[in-house]
Amino acid sequence: MLHCEERRVRLAAAMEERRAWPADSPWIREAIADRPRHLFAPDRLWHWDGYTYLPVDLDADPRQWAAEVYAGPDDPTITQVTNGVPSSSLSCQAIIADMLDSLMPEPGHRVLELGAGQGYNAALLAWRTGPGLVTTVEVDPVLASAAQDRLEALGAGVAVQTGDGGLGWPDNAPYDRVVSTYAVESAPWTWIEQTRPGGRIVTPWGRLGHVALTVADDGKSATGWMQGLAAFMPSRTTADARRGWRQVRGDRPAEDERAVTFAPERLRDGNVLFILRVCLPDVEVFTRTDDNGTVTAFLHDGRSSWATITPGGGGAAIAHQGGPRRLADEAERVLDHWAQQGAPSLYDFGMTVLPDRQFTWHKDPDSGPYGLPVGG
Numbered sequence: 001m002l003h004c005e006e007r008r009v010r011l012a013a014a015m016e017e018r019r020a021w022p023a024d025s026p027w028i029r030e031a032i033a034d035r036p037r038h039l040f041a042p043d044r045l046w047h048w049d050g051y052t053y054l055p056v057d058l059d060a061d062p063r064q065w066a067a068e069v070y071a072g073p074d075d076p077t078i079t080q081v082t083n084g085v086p087s088s089s090l091s092c093q094a095i096i097a098d099m100l101d102s103l104m105p106e107p108g109h110r111v112l113e114l115g116a117g118q119g120y121n122a123a124l125l126a127w128r129t130g131p132g133l134v135t136t137v138e139v140d141p142v143l144a145s146a147a148q149d150r151l152e153a154l155g156a157g158v159a160v161q162t163g164d165g166g167l168g169w170p171d172n173a174p175y176d177r178v179v180s181t182y183a184v185e186s187a188p189w190t191w192i193e194q195t196r197p198g199g200r201i202v203t204p205w206g207r208l209g210h211v212a213l214t215v216a217d218d219g220k221s222a223t224g225w226m227q228g229l230a231a232f233m234p235s236r237t238t239a240d241a242r243r244g245w246r247q248v249r250g251d252r253p254a255e256d257e258r259a260v261t262f263a264p265e266r267l268r269d270g271n272v273l274f275i276l277r278v279c280l281p282d283v284e285v286f287t288r289t290d291d292n293g294t295v296t297a298f299l300h301d302g303r304s305s306w307a308t309i310t311p312g313g314g315g316a317a318i319a320h321q322g323g324p325r326r327l328a329d330e331a332e333r334v335l336d337h338w339a340q341q342g343a344p345s346l347y348d349f350g351m352t353v354l355p356d357r358q359f360t361w362h363k364d365p366d367s368g369p370y371g372l373p374v375g376g
Helices: 002-017 026-034 063-071 093-102 120-129 141-154 191-193 245-249 265-267 270-279 328-338
Strands: 044-048 053-057 077-081 085-090 111-114 134-138 156-160 174-179 197-206 209-215 222-229 256-260 284-289 294-298 308-309 317-322 348-355 357-364
Touching: 002 026, 002 093, 002 284, 026 093, 026 120, 053 063, 063 077, 077 134, 085 265, 093 174, 093 197, 093 209, 093 222, 111 120, 111 141, 120 134, 120 141, 120 156, 141 156, 141 191, 191 197, 197 222, 209 348, 222 270, 245 294, 245 308, 265 270, 265 284, 265 294, 265 308, 270 328, 294 328, 308 328, 317 328
Parallel strands: 111 134, 111 174, 134 156, 174 197
Antiparallel strands: 044 053, 044 077, 077 085, 197 209, 209 222, 222 348, 256 317, 284 294, 294 308, 308 317, 348 357
C-alpha cells in the first residue's frame, strides 16, 4: 500500500495546514493515524468525472484508488453508487474530525452510532472509548456484514447490528453518546430516550450541517448549538415523495419575472443556505456555474413552485418564477430580515428537540423558534 502511505502523509499535512485537526481533541489525530482510512475502503470506489460516477478498482489502478481514499480534507470517498447516485461513502476527513470533536466521547463511554457504512467511524470511536462499548447500526445488510468483517479483523470490539437507525438500538441503552452519520430532517425521539440525562447526541440536520444536543436532566428534551456546515447523505429509510428540479420546473414558461436584491452567487454561502433552510425548510437551493464562470441559482419546493436567479445587467439579478409560490420573493424576505439582524452565522443558532416537535433558535434557546416576523 505504498500509494496509500504517500497519500496519508499528504492528507494529514493538508489537515494541519488548514488547522482542521481539533485542538481540544488530540486523540482524533492519534486514532486516525492508528486506524488507517484505507483499511475501511472496499476494492471498488467511484470517481465523479463531471458527468457520471466511474468505477475505480484497487487491482486495476491502485494509484487512483489511493487518491480516492486519501483525497483532500473536504472530499468524501464514494464507496457505493445506487441508480447513478452515491448511497454510501467514507466521509471527508475534516468532517469526521469535526463531528468526533463535537461528540466529545471519553474512555469508558457507551456509544451508539447510526449508520455504520464501512465501519471506519465506529473504529475510531472504539479507539477512544475502549472495546465492547460501541454499537453501530446499519440498515443495509451487505454494508453491515462488510463493516463487521473489517472491525473484527482490526479487533476493534464493536457490535454491528442490522436495522433502522431511526429506531436506535435499545438493547444496550442508555448511551453516553449517540452519533448519526446520515442526515435527518428531525432528530428521532428514540435517540433522546436511549441517551442518559446529560448525554450528548450529534447528528447532521437537513443535509446542511450538524448539531450537538445535550439531553436534559429530566430526559424530556435535548438542546444544543449548531456545530458546522457540510452536506450529508439522507436516511435510506425516509420515504421521499419530493419531486426533483426537472419534474417541478417542467417546460412551462415562467409566470413572473422581476429584479431581486441578491445575486445568485450569494446562494453558495453556507450561512445564507443555512438561514434559508431554517425559514424555508421545504425549499431546495442549488447553484451551477457555466464554462464562463456565470452562476445561476435554482430554487424549488419539491412540489409545484420554482425559481431561477440569473445575473442581470449593471450588477442586478433577475428572477424567473413559476407555480403557486414565488420562491425568489420568499428568499428575498428571509435574507432581508436576516441582514437586519446583522446576518448572524450558523454558529449563532441552536436546536431544541421535544417529544412532539423540534425548533431552531437564535442565540438563546428560551427565545423560541426562529423565523420571519408575523406578516413578514
